[in-house]
Amino acid sequence: MRSRISLSIVAIAFIAACGNGGGTASTSPSSTSLSGYISVFAAASLMASFDALGTSFHKANPGVGVNLDYAGTPTLVTQIEQGAPADVFASADTTNMDKLTADGFTTGASRVFAHNQLEIVVAPGNPKGITGLADLARRGLIYISEGPTVPAGKYSLQALATAGVKVTPKSLETSVTAVISKIELGEADAGIVYTTDVIAAGSKVQGVPIPAADNVIATYPIVAVKGTKSSAAASAFIDYVLSGAGQSTLATFGFLPAS
Amino acid sequence: MRRERVPIVVVVPAAIGAAFFILPLVGLVVRSPWRDAVTALTAPETIEALKLSLVASLSATGIGLILGVPLAWVYARVEFPGRDLLRALTTLPMVLPPVVGGIALLLAFGRRGLFGSWLDTTFGITLPFTTAGVVMAETFVAMPFLILTVEAGLRSMDRRYEEAARALGASRWRVFTRVTLPLIGPSLFAGAVLCWARALGEFGATITFAGNFPGVTQTMPLAVYLLLETNQEASFILSLVLLLISLLFLVVLRHRWLGSA
Numbered sequence: 263m264r265s266r267i268s269l270s271i272v273a274i275a276f277i278a279a280c281g282n283g284g285g286t287a288s289t290s291p292s293s294t295s296l297s298g299y300i301s302v303f304a305a306a307s308l309m310a311s312f313d314a315l316g317t318s319f320h321k322a323n324p325g326v327g328v329n330l331d332y333a334g335t336p337t338l339v340t341q342i343e344q345g346a347p348a349d350v351f352a353s354a355d356t357t358n359m360d361k362l363t364a365d366g367f368t369t370g371a372s373r374v375f376a377h378n379q380l381e382i383v384v385a386p387g388n389p390k391g392i393t394g395l396a397d398l399a400r401r402g403l404i405y406i407s408e409g410p411t412v413p414a415g416k417y418s419l420q421a422l423a424t425a426g427v428k429v430t431p432k433s434l435e436t437s438v439t440a441v442i443s444k445i446e447l448g449e450a451d452a453g454i455v456y457t458t459d460v461i462a463a464g465s466k467v468q469g470v471p472i473p474a475a476d477n478v479i480a481t482y483p484i485v486a487v488k489g490t491k492s493s494a495a496a497s498a499f500i501d502y503v504l505s506g507a508g509q510s511t512l513a514t515f516g517f518l519p520a521s
Numbered sequence: 522m523r524r525e526r527v528p529i530v531v532v533v534p535a536a537i538g539a540a541f542f543i544l545p546l547v548g549l550v551v552r553s554p555w556r557d558a559v560t561a562l563t564a565p566e567t568i569e570a571l572k573l574s575l576v577a578s579l580s581a582t583g584i585g586l587i588l589g590v591p592l593a594w595v596y597a598r599v600e601f602p603g604r605d606l607l608r609a610l611t612t613l614p615m616v617l618p619p620v621v622g623g624i625a626l627l628l629a630f631g632r633r634g635l636f637g638s639w640l641d642t643t644f645g646i647t648l649p650f651t652t653a654g655v656v657m658a659e660t661f662v663a664m665p666f667l668i669l670t671v672e673a674g675l676r677s678m679d680r681r682y683e684e685a686a687r688a689l690g691a692s693r694w695r696v697f698t699r700v701t702l703p704l705i706g707p708s709l710f711a712g713a714v715l716c717w718a719r720a721l722g723e724f725g726a727t728i729t730f731a732g733n734f735p736g737v738t739q740t741m742p743l744a745v746y747l748l749l750e751t752n753q754e755a756s757f758i759l760s761l762v763l764l765l766i767s768l769l770f771l772v773v774l775r776h777r778w779l780g781s782a
Contacts, residue, residue: 336750404650406732411750432650433732434739436747444732448633449649 297325298492300499301347303338304330305354305482306437307378307414307455310462311515312352318511319502326495334437336411342367342487349490350499352482354378355413359483369493372485375503377518378456379477380414380421382470383445383463390451392470395422398452399429406441406450407431414438417478418454425476442467456480458516479518546764553757561755562762569736570744571762577652577740578720581659582667585716589667590709596668597675608672612665614726619662623729626661630654631730654731655738659720666719667712674708675701714774718767 304312309332316328333341335354339362342348351368352375353359359372384392390403398405408415415434422429432450435441441453446466460469484503486496502508509519561567596608614622630637632647640646648654682704686696702709724742731738733747741763748756 334750340750340753406650409733409747411747431734433734434747435733436728444649447627447631449627449631 295325296323296495296498298495299327299329300349300490300492300495301329301331302350302352302499303342303346303348303487304332304352305335305338305413306332306439307354307459308332308352308482309439311458311512311517314511314515315503315508318507319499322502323495323498326492326498328499334408334412337436348487349492349496350484351487352484352503353413354480354482355416356481356483357416358413359485363485367488369486369488369490372483373500373504373520374481375484375500375508375520376482376512377520378458378480378482378516379518380417380454380472380480381457381460382472383442383453383455383460383467384451384470385445385448386465386468388468388470392452394470395425395427395472395476398422398454399427403452404432404450405429406433406435406444406453408438408441408453408455409434409436412437413480414441414455417480420478421454421472421476424478456516461516482517549757549761549764553761554754557754558758561752561758564755566735566739566744567759567762570739570741570759571766573652573655573736573739574721574741574763575766577655577659578663578717578723580656581663581720582713582717584656584660585664585667585720586709586713589664589712589716590671593668593671593675593712596672612669614662615665615669619723619725619727620729622661623658623726626658626726626730630657649730650732650734650738652731652737655727655740658726658730659723662723662726663716663719667716670708670712670715671705674705674712677708678704710774714771718771721763721767 302312302316312330312332316330320326320328331338331348335358338348338351338353339358342351342362343365351359351362353362353372359368362368363372382392382395382398384390390397390400392398392403397403407418410416410419412435433444435444435453438455438459441450441455442459442463444450445453446463454472457469460467484500486493486500490496503512504520513519592611596604617625627634627637627649629635630640630648632638632641632649637648640648648657678701682700683696686700687693691699722742723740724746727738727740728743728746733739733743735744739747741759745756745759745763748759
């Protein structure tokens with residue numbers, strides 16, 4: 263899924279104009295202001311919050327065009343390793359970030375910018391009366407999960423194991439958004455997603471909290487991708503996400519603070 | 522026969538065209554870890570996915586033949602208002618993004634769908650997350666290829682043979698089975714193969730409508746996609762298997778049905 267913020271044509275025209283300058287003095291209004299175009303690859307669960315962060319970052323840095331690309335974290339890792347033009351990578355777990363780092367696709371150490379926790383997602387009004395993880399194993403109830411490679415799917419398995427609940431999902435979806443859309447469409451009765459996903463989906467679904475003893479805290483790290491052509495803009499974006507403004511934006515979407 | 526020199530303006534783009542298809546395949550073959558091939562191929566998940574893929578794609582082709590050939594016949598032989606519109610509607614899945622096709626199927630045949638909710642309340646049948654759902658998704662996406670190919674065959678055949686058979690007293694059914702079907706044999710075959718191949722490779726509509734669970738709805742393309750994220754090498758091998766099976770079917774069947782052309 264893609265959403266483009268800012269007119270990429272303007273950004274490209276701007277880059278082209280700078281390129282023409284060659285050795286002559288820069289024609290940009292201020293020599294310190296950032297310019298360029300960055301591609302941010304972010305985990306599917308970051309969609310709403312990063313759309314907002316991208317918009318406000320672009321407002322603060324009008325010279326930088328931000329292109330946001332969302333998918334399941336492992337999909338993004340595969341895309342980056344196959345040469346997709348990403349400048350910033352925001353992961354929904356440390357495992358995938360460590361893999362990308364170990365494979366040599368990152369610049370410097372990644373920085374944790376948010377935490378998240380799990381919630382059971384059900385249809386509005388909770389028609390099946392689900393009160394906790396144990397209910398997911400109920401007969402005739404359609405429980406779906408993210409696949410075990412998707413961070414949310416892995417955490418779901420952990421939470422279910424901690425709670426001692428044995429349940430076989432009807433389907434292993436490829437992302438949290440796929441799980442939510444099937445709950446919305448009424449095809450499935452329950453799934454486990456992040457608290458932030460339930461908030462982002464608004465009135466279309468409802469959340470059932472998971473007690474802290476069984477819950478899993480997800481860690482979200484962010485990094486500049488190796489070989490980025492806009493490293494200054496990329497690190498400015500990362501700094502912005504970690505700044506007070508960025509953190510309070512993330513908080514409004516239900517994320518727990520970085521530290 | 523005298524061999525004419527093929528003009529260079531044809532050879533160059535034709536060679537580039539062929540290379541465009543062959544190079545990615547070479548990439549797959551070269552980058553696949555052949556030492557791990559046996560392990561990847563004999564893994565129970567692989568065999569499950571392969572079996573499911575074959576069963577589902579052949580079922581989709583069977584349904585395509587049963588429903589699609591009559592539909593093609595209607596398009597080719599019956600004049601009625603709105604025929605072009607109907608044809609366009611029934612071949613829409615060819616251009617529709619498969620994921621959208623999957624959502625459309627959910628809205629119609631899902632548990633809360635227009636028709637699906639009736640199925641659920643009356644018979645207790647739900648199609649999503651079942652193998653039947655996989656077959657439906659594949660049929661939805663693949664059958665248009667069969668319809669269009671068979672219709673073209675029916676339109677281009679010489680109808681005088683049918684008229685002669687009718688004049689000689691054959692029933693309409695006899696004419697259809699003994700004259701029409703054999704005459705359109707090649708397009709019927711081509712349509713069925715196209716339909717089967719499209720069904721075998723189907724991904725978007727399947728994962729959207731039927732979901733993804735090993736042994737039930739996880740076909741080869743789904744398994745390959747998911748493996749890409751955990752075990753790229755194994756996913757390359759599985760892709761090649763899918764490729765070899767299709768190639769084998771196409772070559773063997775083409776030989777058997779059409780003779781060596």
